[in-house]
Amino acid sequence: EVQLVESGGGLVQPGGSLRLSCAASGFTFSDHYMDWVRQAPGKGLEWVGRTRSKANSYSTDYDASVKGRFTISRDDSKNSLYLQMNSLKTEDTALYYCMRGGIPQYWGQGTLVTVSS
């Protein structure tokens, strides 16, 4: 059974940093692109970024709103995906989901990030 479990969310002050993790199981993690998607309270879905597989040089893409502040990485040996978030803004407050690429059927349950003073 495919499982994605996010962790690392919490309350952080504007300008601060946070690192989210996504633990994957039930599939060959190294073969898949992985995305981060977020959802602000009461709002719609917003794509954050993607990391491709080793076969695609672990290349990454980001939404313009987070480019230069957020970094996506992965550790295939640990079946884990990461989202390093720096220079956080209040508008980054959201539930952050990791999602498996390919047929985008698998999502985690999300981890809540609150940016507030």
Next chain:
Amino acid sequence: QSVLTQPPSASGTPGQRVTISCAGSSSNIGSNVVNWYQQFPGTAPKLLFYSDDQRPSGVPDRFSASKSGTSASLAISGLQSEDEADYYCAAWDVSLNGRVFGGGTKLTVL
């Protein structure tokens, strides 16, 4: 302002057929596949369709999806109360080099 445009709300009575539209452009829907998601409050989105009209196992055939040019649509026939949820379309945008979502449509079953 979302790159993909959906009506913010839709409604129907039990048994009716409702359609939700998703308008895009040549850089997204016009050149890449569309996915549709269903989301209930407090839960992660559930994939309803991928590759424009492919239904994952477990999705009732009351749900159908189609695409034409730079627009896509989701149809639900034989509407049921449990279909009340938010629905999102999504596609890859080659100009933005990123995935784009519609703003979401809140479906109410009257």
